[in-house]
Amino acid sequence: MSSDSRSENRTRRAGAGGKKCPLRIGVYPGSFDPLTNGHLDIIRRASKLFDKLIVGVLVNDSKKNPLFTIEERAALIRKCIGGMPNVEVGTFSGLLVDFVKQHGAVAIVKGLRAVSDYEYELQMAALNKHIDGDIDTIFLMADVQNSFLSSSVVKELAWHGGSITGLVPKEIEQDIVDNIKKRRAEADN
Ligand code: PNS
Numbered sequence: 001m002s003s004d005s006r007s008e009n010r011t012r013r014a015g016a017g018g019k020k021c022p023l024r025i026g027v028y029p030g031s032f033d034p035l036t037n038g039h040l041d042i043i044r045r046a047s048k049l050f051d052k053l054i055v056g057v058l059v060n061d062s063k064k065n066p067l068f069t070i071e072e073r074a075a076l077i078r079k080c081i082g083g084m085p086n087v088e089v090g091t092f093s094g095l096l097v098d099f100v101k102q103h104g105a106v107a108i109v110k111g112l113r114a115v116s117d118y119e120y121e122l123q124m125a126a127l128n129k130h131i132d133g134d135i136d137t138i139f140l141m142a143d144v145q146n147s148f149l150s151s152s153v154v155k156e157l158a159w160h161g162g163s164i165t166g167l168v169p170k171e172i173e174q175d176i177v178d179n180i181k182k183r184r185a186e187a188d189n
Contacts, residue, residue: 010022010023010025010104011023012051022104023051023052023104024050024051024052024106025050025051025052025053025054025103025104025105025106026046026049026050026052026053026054026105026106026107026108026109026138027053027054027055027056027096027099027100027103027105027107027108027109028042028043028046028053028054028055028056028108028109028110029055029056029057029058029092029096029099029108029110030055030056030057030058031057031058031064031066031073031151032055032057032073032076032077032151033064033066033067033068033073033151033155034067034068034073034076034151034154034155034168034172034175034176035073035076035077035080035151035168035169035172036146036149036150036151036154036167036168037146037149037166037167037168037169038111038113038142038143038146038149038150039111040080040169041111041142041143041146042109042111042140042142043055043081043084043087044084045140046109046140047084047086047087049109049138050086050107051086052086052087052088053084053086053087053088053109054087054088054089054090054103054105055077055081055087055088055089055090056090056091056092056096056099057070057073057074057077057089057090057091057092058091058092058093059091059092059093067155067176067179067180067183068179070091071091074089074090074091076172076175077089079169079171079172080169080171080172090103095131096108096128097128097131097132097135100132100135101132101135105135106134106135106136107135107136107137107138108125108128108135108136108137108138109137109138109139109140110124110125110137110138110139110140111139111140111141111142112139112140112141112142113142113146113147113148113149113150114147121137121139124137125137125139149167153167154167154168154176155180158176158177158180159180159183159184164176164177
């Protein structure tokens with residue numbers, strides 16, 4: 001993409017014949033291994049606050065053993081954002097603030113489920129602000145019905161044969177169940 005078309009993608013017209021003004025772009029980062037209904041709720045709500053929302057999927061941390069590869073995680077998210085034309089999915093490694101700047105975004109979006117999330121997220125928000133004072137983090141409170149939900153509990157539940165219906169988007173439920181079954185079979189052999 002040329003730098004001209006890139007800058008065109010970052011502006012919008014303010015009314016008929018109006019001057020161009022910058023798009024308000026937000027980044028919602030995470031591991032998304034896999035996407036849950038809690039993540040999707042934050043994506044839906046944040047997409048209404050920004051002209052464009054980029055879901056930033058963190059490239060595999062070598063210390064973790066992810067269920068899905070980075071490409072698979074991004075593809076699963078794309079399967080679930082059909083009705084949200086201003087949402088895009090990207091992948092990144094390295095610093096989050098660099099990804100945010102590359103995309104001309106103005107804010108990082110994070111979801112908060114409970115006080116236990118708060119301390120870590122406060123530290124990350126302050127650190128990111130220290131690295132780049134122009135980038136703010138905004139927090140959306142998780143819906144109470146998602147307050148217990150995380151990618152880890154989804155994986156653990158599915159691993160032990162529990163139902164994950166209602167915890168993950170229906171578009172990707174079978175993908176998750178199938179992958180866990182494959183992993184279990186590998187572990188049993
Ligand atoms: O879904 P997660 O695993 O809780 O998401 C964590 C994420 C991706 C938001 C966080 O690990 C992150 O921002 N990683 C990128 C590296 C970075 O910028 N770290 C902060 C400064 S050291």
